[in-house]
Amino acid sequence: MKTLIFGATGAAGGGVLQACLSASDVDEVRVVIRRPLPHISDKLRVFVHDNFLNYAAITKAFVGIDACLYCLGTSATQVSGETEYRRITYDFALAVAEMLKLHSPNAVFHFISGRGASPDSRFMWARVKAETERDLLAQTNTVCWRPAFINGESLAIGPQRPLLHQLVRSFFRFTKPFRHLYVESEDIGRAMLQATAEKLRGRVIENAEIREMANRYQK
Numbered sequence: 001m002k003t004l005i006f007g008a009t010g011a012a013g014g015g016v017l018q019a020c021l022s023a024s025d026v027d028e029v030r031v032v033i034r035r036p037l038p039h040i041s042d043k044l045r046v047f048v049h050d051n052f053l054n055y056a057a058i059t060k061a062f063v064g065i066d067a068c069l070y071c072l073g074t075s076a077t078q079v080s081g082e083t084e085y086r087r088i089t090y091d092f093a094l095a096v097a098e099m100l101k102l103h104s105p106n107a108v109f110h111f112i113s114g115r116g117a118s119p120d121s122r123f124m125w126a127r128v129k130a131e132t133e134r135d136l137l138a139q140t141n142t143v144c145w146r147p148a149f150i151n152g153e154s155l156a157i158g159p160q161r162p163l164l165h166q167l168v169r170s171f172f173r174f175t176k177p178f179r180h181l182y183v184e185s186e187d188i189g190r191a192m193l194q195a196t197a198e199k200l201r202g203r204v205i206e207n208a209e210i211r212e213m214a215n216r217y218q219k
């Protein structure tokens with residue numbers, strides 16, 4: 001299987017990358033990122049790219065792919081407002097999905113959304129995520145993943161995490177026994193690989209089911 005990862009330097013994407021590198025049924029892992037990654041595996045092919053709306057310069061990254069594991073995203077608290085959040089969440093994801101459909105039409109697009117995504121939510125981020133899910137599901141072979149709290153290592157932040165981040169993480173670790181509230185980022189990757197093997201399409205998967213699917217993955 002050949003996978004293509006976006007957001008591999010993030011908390012979610014770091015674990016998803018690790019899951020792909022460890023998987024015996026994945027022979028090539030391509031990542032599209034803003035800055036280079038160290039060479040950590042012979043399976044890894046890194047495409048450094050800076051325009052997340054136009055992929056003409058790296059078309060070959062999209063050819064021959066079985067699954068795109070899309071973990072790129074941001075928090076509504078880290079952007080200037082809805083316009084920027086929508087560009088990163090909706091426009092970026094749809095641009096990748098379109099390229100994938102063109103160059104690997106049978107591939108599945110795994111989109112990380114978030115627990116609580118809903119068109120009727122009072123939260124802007126949840127409405128934008130829901131719109132993105134809706135349009136991806138309508139336009140291509142998509143599975144939408146709705147994790148709650150993701151415990152994962154960001155390659156971007158590394159060991160020197162801000163104190164607030166460490167505190168939040170420590171707090172949420174207590175939610176681990178609750179299957180609908182907590183997931184390890186590597187388990188998201190394992191669940192995505194399991195869903196790819198099962199040829200799952202057109203589904204929205206909540207946190208507890210992510211953990212169940214990850215447990216089924218035996219490669």
Ligand SMILES: NC(=O)c1ccc[n+]([C@@H]2O[C@H](COP(=O)([O-])OP(=O)(O)OC[C@H]3O[C@@H](n4cnc5c(N)ncnc54)[C@H](OP(=O)(O)O)[C@@H]3O)[C@@H](O)[C@H]2O)c1
Nearest residue numbers: 007008009010011012034072073074114147148149150156
């Ligand atoms: N963390 C959670 O508990 C949680 C829970 C539910 C859902 N989610 C969703 O999961 C997704 C990933 O979250 P995360 O926690 O992994 O976030 P993160 O640690 O901040 O990582 C975000 C990833 O997206 C990339 N990215 C962000 N903005 C970008 C931009 N403008 N252009 C190009 N690349 C950009 C980052 O690249 P750089 O490293 O280059 O910045 C990084 O690889 C998001 O959609 C989020 O809503 C997260």
